[in-house]
Amino acid sequence: MSAAGRQITRFGLNSFRAKFVLVVGSAVLFDLLVTGGLALWNVQRLSRDAAAEVGQGLEEANQGYIRSYAETTAEHVNLLLSQVHSDVSTLAGVLQAQIDRPSREAQIGQAMALGSPGTTQVVYDAKGGWAQNLPGSPSVVSVWGYLLGSDHLPLPAVQRDIENSAVLDLVAPSLLSDGLSKLQMYYIGPRERPIFRTAPYTAQAQTFDKLYPGHNSAEFWTFFFPGLYESWEEWGKDRGQRPVNSDITQTAPYTDAITGKLIVSFFQPLWSPDRTKVAGAAGTDITLDQLAGIVESVKVADSGFGFLAMSDGNVVAINPTGEKIIGLRASNNQGGEGVTGLNRSLKGSAQPEVAQLPLGEDGLLRHIRLDENGEKVPYLVVLKQLRPTNLWVSGPVRREAMLLGIVVPEREIYASLFAAQAGISQATNRILIYQVLALLVSLCFVIAAVFAISKRITKGISSLAEAAKRIQAKDYSVRVDIPTRDEVGEAGMAFNRMAEQISFHTENLEQLVEDRTKEIEEANQQISSLNKQLRSENLRLGAELAVARRIQMMVLPKTGELEEISDLEIAAYMRPADEVGGDYYDVLRDGTRLKIGIGDVTGHGLESGVLMLMVQSIARALQEAGDMDPSQFLNRVNRAIYKNLVRTSTNKHLSLAFLDYDEGRLTLSGQHEELIVVRKLGKVERIDTLDLGLPIGLEPDISPFVATREVSFDRDDIIILHTDGVTEAEDRNGELFGIERLCESAGRRYGLSAEDVKAGIIEDLMAHIGTQKIHDDITLVVMRHR
Numbered sequence: 145m146s147a148a149g150r151q152i153t154r155f156g157l158n159s160f161r162a163k164f165v166l167v168v169g170s171a172v173l174f175d176l177l178v179t180g181g182l183a184l185w186n187v188q189r190l191s192r193d194a195a196a197e198v199g200q201g202l203e204e205a206n207q208g209y210i211r212s213y214a215e216t217t218a219e220h221v222n223l224l225l226s227q228v229h230s231d232v233s234t235l236a237g238v239l240q241a242q243i244d245r246p247s248r249e250a251q252i253g254q255a256m257a258l259g260s261p262g263t264t265q266v267v268y269d270a271k272g273g274w275a276q277n278l279p280g281s282p283s284v285v286s287v288w289g290y291l292l293g294s295d296h297l298p299l300p301a302v303q304r305d306i307e308n309s310a311v312l313d314l315v316a317p318s319l320l321s322d323g324l325s326k327l328q329m330y331y332i333g334p335r336e337r338p339i340f341r342t343a344p345y346t347a348q349a350q351t352f353d354k355l356y357p358g359h360n361s362a363e364f365w366t367f368f369f370p371g372l373y374e375s376w377e378e379w380g381k382d383r384g385q386r387p388v389n390s391d392i393t394q395t396a397p398y399t400d401a402i403t404g405k406l407i408v409s410f411f412q413p414l415w416s417p418d419r420t421k422v423a424g425a426a427g428t429d430i431t432l433d434q435l436a437g438i439v440e441s442v443k444v445a446d447s448g449f450g451f452l453a454m455s456d457g458n459v460v461a462i463n464p465t466g467e468k469i470i471g472l473r474a475s476n477n478q479g480g481e482g483v484t485g486l487n488r489s490l491k492g493s494a495q496p497e498v499a500q501l502p503l504g505e506d507g508l509l510r511h512i513r514l515d516e517n518g519e520k521v522p523y524l525v526v527l528k529q530l531r532p533t534n535l536w537v538s539g540p541v542r543r544e545a546m547l548l549g550i551v552v553p554e555r556e557i558y559a560s561l562f563a564a565q566a567g568i569s570q571a572t573n574r575i576l577i578y579q580v581l582a583l584l585v586s587l588c589f590v591i592a593a594v595f596a597i598s599k600r601i602t603k604g605i606s607s608l609a610e611a612a613k614r615i616q617a618k619d620y621s622v623r624v625d626i627p628t629r630d631e632v633g634e635a636g637m638a639f640n641r642m643a644e645q646i647s648f649h650t651e652n653l654e655q656l657v658e659d660r661t662k663e664i665e666e667a668n669q670q671i672s673s674l675n676k677q678l679r680s681e682n683l684r685l686g687a688e689l690a691v692a693r694r695i696q697m698m699v700l701p702k703t704g705e706l707e708e709i710s711d712l713e714i715a716a717y718m719r720p721a722d723e724v725g726g727d728y729y730d731v732l733r734d735g736t737r738l739k740i741g742i743g744d745v746t747g748h749g750l751e752s753g754v755l756m757l758m759v760q761s762i763a764r765a766l767q768e769a770g771d772m773d774p775s776q777f778l779n780r781v782n783r784a785i786y787k788n789l790v791r792t793s794t795n796k797h798l799s800l801a802f803l804d805y806d807e808g809r810l811t812l813s814g815q816h817e818e819l820i821v822v823r824k825l826g827k828v829e830r831i832d833t834l835d836l837g838l839p840i841g842l843e844p845d846i847s848p849f850v851a852t853r854e855v856s857f858d859r860d861d862i863i864i865l866h867t868d869g870v871t872e873a874e875d876r877n878g879e880l881f882g883i884e885r886l887c888e889s890a891g892r893r894y895g896l897s898a899e900d901v902k903a904g905i906i907e908d909l910m911a912h913i914g915t916q917k918i919h920d921d922i923t924l925v926v927m928r929h930r
Contacts, residue, residue, distance in 0.1 A: 207509055207524070210550055213444060214528040218548045220438050221452065222531050227324040228410050228430055229392050235329055236391075236412040236426035238315045242308055244417050253307030264307045268296035273360050274349045282313040283330075283343035286352075289360045291337060302337050309333070309341045316343035319428075327400070327407060327429040334424045335373055338364035369395075373422060375541040376413040380420045386534065387543035393534040394544070397432050397460045406432040411536075436461035439548065448552030454535075455545055457490035457503050469514060469523075470551060471495035501525065503547060511554070522554040608632075608639060615643060699760050701731045709738065712805065713898035713928040717906055719869075720921045726752025727867045727923035728759050728798070732767040736807055739767060739777070740927065742816060743800035743840070744867040748921050755796055758788055759840070774804050774813040779847045782840045789841045797841035801833050803855075803863070803927075810857040813850060815839060817871070820864035820887055821855065826894040828887040831855065862901060863927040864890050869920035870905075873913050881912045898928040 242249040257264040266275035266287055273289040275298065291302045298306060309331045316329040320343065330342040342348055352359050356367075365373040372393065378385050395409040407429045414423040435452060439461040442450030449466035453459045459472055471494030493499045497512040508527040513520040528548045535544030607624045614622040622643060626636035697718075706714040709731075716729055726745035731738060741763055745752040762784045766777055781800070789796065801814035812819060815837035821829040831853070838849040857863065866886065873881045889908045893901045902924060909922070 210444065210524060210526050210552065211507065211509065211528075213442075214450075214526045214548060214550045217438065217442060217450060217550070218528045218530055221435065221546075221548060224324065224434065224438065225394075225531070225533070228326070228428065229390075231319050231323060231326065231329070232392060232410045232412050232426060232428050235312070235315055235319060235331075235428070236414060238311060239309070239331060239424070239426050240414055242311055243414060243423050249308045250304075252311050253304065256310035256313070257307045260310065260313065263310045263313055264303075266298060266306065268292070269349070272349055272353050276349050279345055281345055282317055283310075283341050284345045284348045285309070285339055285341040286349040287339050288364065291339065299337075302333075302339060305333050305337050305339050306341075309339065312341055312343060320344065324430070325434065327403065327405070327431055329428045330426075332364070332425045332427065334422055335363070335365050338424075340364070369536065371539040372411070372536045372541065375536070376422045376425075379413070380415065380422060387541060388532050388534050390534060393536055393541055396454065396458075396535065396537045400429065403431075408432060408435065432460060442550065444550060444552040445556035447556065448550065451549045451551070453490060453503075453547045453549060455503060455547065459488045459490060460546075462488075466551065469516070470498045471514075501527070503527070524552050524554055526550045608635060611639060611643075615646070621647070699757065700729070705733070706731060709733070711808070711930055712738070713926075713930060714740070715898040715902040715926045717902055717924045718922070719918070720753075721748045721869070721918050725921035725923075726756055726798075727869065727921040728756045728800070729865070729923055729925050730760055730763060732763060734767060734770070734772060737772060738803075738805040739763075739772060740803040740805065740865070740925065741800065742865040742867065742923065742925055743798045744816070744869075744921070744923075745798040746796050751794060751796060755785070755789075755794070755798065755841075758785060759798065759800065772804065774802060774811050774852050775847065775850045778802060778814050778837060778850050779845070782838075782846045783844060785841045786844050797839045800840045801837065801865075803865070805857075808857065810855045810863075811852050812855050813837060813852045815849075817866055817868055818883060819855070820866075820890060821857075822862040822864070822890050822894050823858070824860070824894075826891040828891045830883070830887065857929055859929050860895070861929045862890065862894065862898070864901075864905075865925040865927070867921060867923040869918075869922040870909060870924055872920060873909060873918065873922070874916055875912050876914055876916055881909055885912070898926045901928070902926040 242252065253264075260281065262277055263281040263283065263285070264277070266277050266285065268275045275287040275292055275296065277285050285306055287298050287302060287306070291299060293299055297303075312329070312331050319329055320326055328342050328344065328346070330340065332341075333339040340348065349360075359367055376393075379391070391412050393411045393413075395411075397406050397408050399405070400407040408431075409427055409429050411425045411427040413425050415421065416423050439450045439452045442448070444450075447465070449463055449469070451459050451462035451466060451470075459467075462470075462472070467488075470490070472488050472490070473492055473494065490501060490503065491499050495512075495514050497514065501510065501512075502508060505527065506529040508525070510525050511522060512525055513522050515521075526549065528550075530546045530548060532543055532545040534541050536542075607626055611622045611624045623640050624636045626633045700718065701714075701716065706716075714731060718725065718727060718729065720727070726748040728741065728743040728745070730741045732741070741759075743756070743759060745755045759781065762781050763777075766772075766780055771777055771780065778800070785798075788794075799814075799816045801812065801816035801819075803819075804811040804813070812831065812833065813836055815833050817833070819831040819833060821831065823829060836851045836853060838846040840846075855863075864886070871881055871883050871886060875881075885908070886905065889905045890901060893904045896904070905924060905926070
């Protein structure tokens with residue numbers, strides 16, 4: 145018989161695997177037949193028990209509970225809205241009393257103008273084209289461009305409105321601090337004089353400029369609330385035209401221009417003394433979070449939730465889980481009137497049964513089935529209408545009754561389910577007992593079958609085990625003889641081949657070890673040589689960086705030089721982020737004339753430090769040659785640096801600015817960080833250098849971009865020069881030190897010496913940085929006029 149004929153196939157009748165499958169498979173089959181039959185019988189019985197328990201008395205008790213919960217939550221929302229209406233009515237009552245009694249209105253307005261000038265005096269903003277009072281008042285009043293005269297002052301009638309509306313400062317702070325939390329309260333003037341006064345103070349007009357271009361030249365009411373003012377005018381003719389018997393008008397949720405939050409506004413129109421014409425409006429805003437907080441906190445059973453919707457089905461409040469369950473598709477709808485609404489409608493739901501809910505039925509209770517991961521899950525839905533209100537969306541005011549919805553899975557609210565669970569538990573226990581018995585019978589059958597053939601099967605395995613022990617004892621001459629033609633026999637032949645290979649490798653082990661040892665020694669020698677080269681290179685680079693750093697620090701102005709300047713105190717601080725920094729500052733003196741320079745090379749390290757030294761050398765050479773004209777000086781520095789960068793193929797540039805001082809006259813040129821001037825009483829002035837130059841080294845000729853600016857520098861004034869390493873220093877939370885902190889730190893130290901101002905600012909900066917790594921060079925120069 146050939147070797148191929150003697151080979152045992154893996155699934156042959158004589159294979160070990162076939163014998164095992166035959167025995168164990170028979171046992172498993174028997175087990176499945178017995179336990180499967182018993183399990184089926186018990187499941188059928190369990191189903192009948194559970195159906196009988198679940199079917200008793202579920203509907204009325206649980207539906208009553210859901211309705212009661214919906215009504216309680218609806219009253220909670222109604223109470224919140226009533227509180228807002230009360231606050232708006234209070235503010236409107238005060239403003240209306242002013243309108244109804246013109247003599248008292250004028251007296252109070254004049255008193256406010258005398259007692260609190262900041263709340264009635266506005267300042268024209270040339271860039272925005274509007275006027276606004278300065279910060280420090282309880283409220284901000286914005287006067288749009290078309291309400292100003294040719295002298296940029298409010299028209300006389302507008303000024304009277306500004307003064308008369310200042311009574312809001314007496315009432316609004318108390319209303320804002322007490323009762324329901326409100327975002328802001330405000331007064332808006334009539335169509336012909338729509339000044340906008342809001343408490344608390346915010347950058348109101350500036351924010352409108354960013355978000356609503358063109359608003360300053362457009363009629364306010366039409367631009368922001370088209371149709372609202374017209375509806376009120378119709379009410380003045382006939383109060384019966386009000387959709388709801390109240391003057392208070394609510395807006396649909398929209399994005400607030402100042403805070404960026406979704407808010408709801410509540411207006412109450414003000415009337416002329418005869419109640420026929422609109423004289424403006426009082427209003428307040430609340431965030432949608434306050435309404436949403438009530439609804440999103442709804443929790444019925446384990447996963448029930450609530451939602452608040454407009455009568456057209458647009459959902460304005462729902463938690464994220466509920467939004468996903470009922471299949472809402474949310475999107476922001478940007479309108480053309482300057483407000484952003486929220487579009488998230490039940491009618492557009494991905495769940496068909498939610499989209500088909502009849503929204504006009506108050507107290508609706510309906511069973512629906514929602515698709516969850518391909519499965520239809522039954523839910524119970526209750527809809528409850530809130531008290532109606534006047535609503536403006538975009539156009540005429542209409543009647544609105546918002547809907548409160550409660551959604552809860554049916555499987556969670558039926559108390560009888562606990563009884564069904566008890567029955568299921570009992571049936572499950574019976575199944576377990578029967579399955580255990582069936583398992584025991586199956587095990588007995590398997591044990592008997594295995595025992596009957598174990599002697600034949602384990603004979604070859606025992607031989608392999610004995611031979612393995614002899615191999616372990618280093619007897620590599622051992623061989624096994626297993627006559628069976630199954631997997632055990634194949635294992636015996638594999639064992640014999642393995643023993644032969646072990647014997648061969650053992651005899652040649654010493655030579656293999658010697659060869660590998662020699663290879664390892666050669667590799668170690670190569671590694672040692674490379675380590676020596678690396679240490680030598682590190683020492684060389686360290687020495688070069690130390691020399692570069694020393695040269696860089698040597699060329700900086702010395703304390704003795706700065707003390708010789710009679711008119712000025714100058715104190716400076718430089719701290720490179722690496723061994724060599726890329727910041728530059730210098731003080732060049734020519735008689736009574738001074739040129740103070742500051743710059744920042746892109747990046748830091750050796751290349752940036754070398755470029756800094758180039759700038760210092762070129763500036764010194766030009767100064768010694770008497771070339772001190774600010775514009776020409778900066779252009780010649782740029783040409784020299786540009787040519788050096790081209791020659792060295794260095795991809796760097798720097799910001800650079802110079803201050804020229806000559807007998808009290810101070811001239812600024814070049815583009816760098818903002819110049820900070822601290823004047824009397826610690827008043828801080830920031831001077832932007834963006835239009836005074838161009839980064840050095842980008843272009844061969846920057847003369848078209850270089851400009852100068854005269855800077856007032858009086859006695860005791862302080863000038864701060866700095867690089868971005870100061871303002872962009874981070875604390876452990878990643879927050880920047882920033883220009884505002886720098887200005888505040890300098891302003892607090894007005895009146896001190898330049899050295900004390902510098903030390904104080906550096907102390908504040910290092911306290912901000914703490915233990916964080918400094919990532920950029922830090923340079924600070926403080927100049928004080930003696």
